[in-house]
Amino acid sequence: MSAxxxxxxxxxxxxxxxxxxxxxxxxxxxxxxxxxHNYRRQVGLKLVERRIDAYMGLWAILxxxxxxxxxxxxxxERQKVRDEMNRWYFxxxxxxxxxxxxxxxxxxxxxxxxxxxxxxxxxxxAAELASLAEADADRRRGCVCISQASLLRHQMxxxxxxxxxxxxxxxxxxxxxxxLRGCGISPWRRPWRPPGWRARTRASRLSATGASGARxxxxxxxxxxxxxxxxxxx
Numbered sequence: 343m344s345a346x347x348x349x350x351x352x353x354x355x356x357x358x359x360x361x362x363x364x365x366x367x368x369x370x371x372x373x374x375x376x377x378x379h380n381y382r383r384q385v386g387l388k389l390v391e392r393r394i395d396a397y398m399g400l401w402a403i404l405x406x407x408x409x410x411x412x413x414x415x416x417x418x419e420r421q422k423v424r425d426e427m428n429r430w431y432f433x434x435x436x437x438x439x440x441x442x443x444x445x446x447x448x449x450x451x452x453x454x455x456x457x458x459x460x461x462x463x464x465x466x467x468a469a470e471l472a473s474l475a476e477a478d479a480d481r482r483r484g485c486v487c488i489s490q491a492s493l494l495r496h497q498m499x500x501x502x503x504x505x506x507x508x509x510x511x512x513x514x515x516x517x518x519x520x521x522l523r524g525c526g527i528s529p530w531r532r533p534w535r536p537p538g539w540r541a542r543t544r545a546s547r548l549s550a551t552g553a554s555g556a557r558x559x560x561x562x563x564x565x566x567x568x569x570x571x572x573x574x575x576x
Contacts, residue, residue, distance in 0.1 A: 389439065390502070393439045396430075396434075396436035396440075400430055403423065403427055404423070407423060411488060411560055414561045415455075415484035417484075419484075420456055420483075420487060423455055427448070427451075431452075443525075446525040447493060448494060450525045451490050451491055451493075455487055459471050460472070463524040464517070464523070464524040466520055467520075467521075474563075481561040482564075485560050486517070493518060497533070500532070514529055
């Protein structure tokens with residue numbers, strides 16, 4: 343009888359020890375996960391800090407293509423912006439801090455500033471400019487580059503979870519959607535999908551009070567239906 347009791351006590355002790363070991367393992371696992379999560383969080387915060395500084399530099403470079411311009415970017419201006427964008431991306435090492443969508447947009451925007459007409463994105467733009475006289479094509483290109491730079495700035499703000507600004511128009515134009523698709527970006531996903539009724543109402547109210555900014559088109563060759571006047575934006 344006492345031998346049976348002794349064996350039972352031994353078994354209970356082993357069970358308790360196993361439970362204690364399992365509990366300790368679980369606690370250590372939770373602590374390990376917390377440490378790993380905290381480390382990733384700290385790395386993420388440092389990345390955001392560096393990205394903010396980097397994006398501020400690119401924002402200043404793109405000021406030459408601000409929506410407040412009243413004339414298209416000429417060939418000399420486009421080359422200057424392209425050179426400064428390359429320095430920012432490569433020489434200063436800021437390209438490594440960009441999100442994938444922002445990087446893809448950066449590549450397309452920088453390329454469209456100076457590449458041959460046949461290489462422009464989207465293909466429809468290349469075909470359109472190829473059919474125009476050289477002077478008209480250059481003005482049209484300088485106008486489109488301003489609009490595309492605005493899309494890049496909008497993505498940069500989305501990367502930093504900052505304000506989305508006001509829209510030039512209630513929805514993206516056909517050319518903008520084609521450009522985004524050419525960069526491998528869906529125009530129907532955030533931050534590109536059409537705004538909800540609240541944003542539309544706000545835009546309409548500002549337009550009605552005369553708070554609309556300059557139209558995107560500064561060359562006289564854009565499709566009016568695709569670029570209705572709207573509040574000043576990115």
